[in-house]
Each structure stands twice: as C-alpha cells, then as structure tokens.
Amino acid sequence: MKDLRLVDLHKSFPASDRAAAPTVAVDRVSIEVDKGQLVTLLGPSGCGKTTLLRMIAGFEQPTSGDIWFGDRRVTNDPPNARDAAMVFQSYAIFPHLDVFENVAFGLRLKKVAPAELRERVDRVLDLTSLTALARRSPSQLSGGQQQRVALARCIVTEPRLLLFDEPLSNLDAKLREQMRVEIRELQQRIGITTVYVTHDQVEAMSISDLIMVMNAGVVEQVGPPAEIYASPKSRFVAEFIGKANFAAAEVVDATHVRLCGKVLRVRPHGRRPGEAATLVLRPEALRIDAGEGLLEGTVRRAMFLGSIAEYLVDVPGVGALIVDHANPVASRLLAPGDRAWVTPAPDVVAVL
Numbered sequence: 001m002k003d004l005r006l007v008d009l010h011k012s013f014p015a016s017d018r019a020a021a022p023t024v025a026v027d028r029v030s031i032e033v034d035k036g037q038l039v040t041l042l043g044p045s046g047c048g049k050t051t052l053l054r055m056i057a058g059f060e061q062p063t064s065g066d067i068w069f070g071d072r073r074v075t076n077d078p079p080n081a082r083d084a085a086m087v088f089q090s091y092a093i094f095p096h097l098d099v100f101e102n103v104a105f106g107l108r109l110k111k112v113a114p115a116e117l118r119e120r121v122d123r124v125l126d127l128t129s130l131t132a133l134a135r136r137s138p139s140q141l142s143g144g145q146q147q148r149v150a151l152a153r154c155i156v157t158e159p160r161l162l163l164f165d166e167p168l169s170n171l172d173a174k175l176r177e178q179m180r181v182e183i184r185e186l187q188q189r190i191g192i193t194t195v196y197v198t199h200d201q202v203e204a205m206s207i208s209d210l211i212m213v214m215n216a217g218v219v220e221q222v223g224p225p226a227e228i229y230a231s232p233k234s235r236f237v238a239e240f241i242g243k244a245n246f247a248a249a250e251v252v253d254a255t256h257v258r259l260c261g262k263v264l265r266v267r268p269h270g271r272r273p274g275e276a277a278t279l280v281l282r283p284e285a286l287r288i289d290a291g292e293g294l295l296e297g298t299v300r301r302a303m304f305l306g307s308i309a310e311y312l313v314d315v316p317g318v319g320a321l322i323v324d325h326a327n328p329v330a331s332r333l334l335a336p337g338d339r340a341w342v343t344p345a346p347d348v349v350a351v352l
C-alpha cells in the first residue's frame with residue numbers, strides 16, 4: 001500500500017473580477033509515494049508546488065480530487081487530524097521557550113506522560129545533534145541550529161508524513177549544503193515518508209528518491225533524479241534541471257539519429273525513422289578537441305572555472321553549444337577564435 005496518494009488533485013482560485021476565469025494553481029495532479037520515500041516538488045515560483053503541499057497538509061482545500069494517507073482518505077480532514085507535520089521556511093520556533101521546550105511543545109499538547117515525554121525529546125535531540133543546546137534560547141542559536149530545532153519539533157510527534165516548505169532558503173550557500181545532507185541522512189535513518197518543496201535543482205537532485213517537476217500547475221515529469229536528468233520528457237524539464245543544449249536531428253532508427261550528416265548513437269526512443277527530433281546535449285557529455293571530432297566549430301567564449309573549463313562553441317548547422325571540459329589544467333586551454341571539434345558521448349544523448 002502507498003503511504004501517500006494524490007488522485008486527480010485540482011485547485012483553482014476565483015478571480016478578483018467575477019467575469020474572469022478562475023486561476024488554476026494545481027491542475028489534475030496524481031502521484032503515489034511509497035513508505036519511507038522522499039519526493040521533491042520542484043519548479044519555478046508560481047508553479048503550484050507550495051499550494052500542492054498546503055493541500056497535503058490540510059491548509060488548503062482542493063477544488064476536486066482526493067488525498068490518501070495509506071488506506072485513509074484525508075481530503076476533508078483538518079490539519080491537526082492528518083498525522084502530518086510541516087517544517088516551515090521561517091522555522092516558526094517559539095522565542096520564549098528553550099530548545100528542549102520547543103521540541104516538547106507538541107507532546108505537551110497531546111498530554112504525553114512526563115517520563116515518556118523526556119525520553120522522546122532526549123532521543124530526538126540526540127538524533128538532531130542538539131543535546132548540548134537543550135537549555136539555550138532560540139536567540140542563542142545559529143540559523144542551522146534553529147532549523148534543526150524546527151525539524152526535531154516535527155519528528156518528535158512521530159507523524160506519518162513529514163512536509164518541508166523550502167526550509168533552507170534563508171540559509172547561506174555553505175550551510176544550505178550542509179543542512180540538506182543532514183536532513184536526508186536523518187530522513188533515511190527514521191524512515192519517514194517526506195514531501196519536500198524547493199526551487200533549487202541541486203537540492204532536489206541531491207536528496208530525493210523521486211522528483212516531481214511542476215510548471216504552471218501541471219506535472220511535467222515524475223521520476224528518480226538520474227532519470228529526470230538523463231531522459232527529460234520535455235524541453236522545460238531539460239532546461240530546468242541543469243544545463244542543456246538542443247539540436248535538431250533526423251531519426252535513423254530506435255537508437256540512432258543523423259546530426260549534420262553524421263550518425264550518432266542516442267538513448268532508446270519511440271520516434272519513427274525519418275521523423276524530425278530535438279536532441280538534448282548535456283555540456284558534460286560533450287567532448288571538445290582542437291584536432292578531431294564529429295562537429296567542427298569555433299570557440300566563441302572560454303571560461304576557466306577550476307575543475308572545468310566552460311566553452312561556448314559555434315557549430316554551423318547546430319548553433320552555439322556549451323561544453324564542459326573536465327580537468328582543464330591537464331591540457332591546453334582553447335581561446336576565443338580557435339577551431340574546435342565537439343563530439344557527443346554515445347548513449348547519453350536524449351531525444352525529446
């Protein structure tokens with residue numbers, strides 16, 4: 001049985017002008033999540049991901065469709081009856097309570113016996129590396145420590161579902177990277193089913209079992225991070241997840257296309273021979289060489305970035321291609337104006 005099921009979920013908001021059509025925020029979304037999985041709702045601002053999360057939590061009522069937690073339909077249940085806990089972007093911890101009391105707050109509301117309350121809070125403080133900070137006030141904590149308090153307060157109540165609403169957006173880049181690792185490791189350790197909202201592609205790729213890519217209220221694609229990246233189903237997904245080049249080609253057969261008169265091996269696809277196709281060429285899957293290769297072009301831009309050199313190469317008949325060249329210090333760096341040959345790695349090129 002799935003731990004979370006969304007069935008044809010739809011949400012629209014009335015327009016301020018009664019004569020105008022309603023605004024559709026979430027359009028017929030369905031997904032199934034296994035117990036213990038972490039699914040990320042990923043997309044640009046205004047795509048509907050936060051509205052969808054709020055419907056799961058019970059803060060918004062769907063216009064139509066159903067929400068199931070296991071075999072229980074919770075579509076019309078209030079938030080406090082759903083057995084779900086949310087970690088907010090703003091932390092929302094109580095400034096007048098110390099760390100221990102912040103974490104214990106939900107258990108006190110449930111009138112948990114004192115001995116059990118202390119045992120559960122102590123266990124969660126240990127899990128989140130907060131034991132030494134138990135009697136500190138929130139004003140004495142860093143942003144990362146406050147986020148851990150907010151997380152500990154949610155998991156101490158042992159909810160069926162853990163929800164995150166862009167929890168790391170207020171942290172600096174280095175702390176965000178550290179915290180997403182900690183959140184993922186903790187989520188896997190306790191095995192709780194989790195729905196996580198973010199607009200950060202790297203964050204989604206690094207922590208998810210499944211990614212749901214959303215655009216204008218519609219689900220563009222659902223799948224594991226590697227599948228989403230390697231085999232995007234739309235141009236929007238290919239552009240939103242990482243960097244991508246696009247090139248027009250002609251289908252030869254199920255695993256080959258013709259690009260600028262050259263035959264190239266690609267990922268399997270369902271297009272018919274002779275059909276036009278759009279290729280997704282990831283920058284790191286392109287090899288650049290000053291002497292030989294598949295596609296000849298001219299370097300327009302060259303940027304040395306340490307671990308890679310990023311080139312922009314103008315290829316007649318294809319256009320400008322971004323190429324990431326790994327370990328650039330081991331070879332001669334190309335300069336703008338140099339001739340260069342670009343060769344896509346076989347089997348990693350996707351066909352839209």
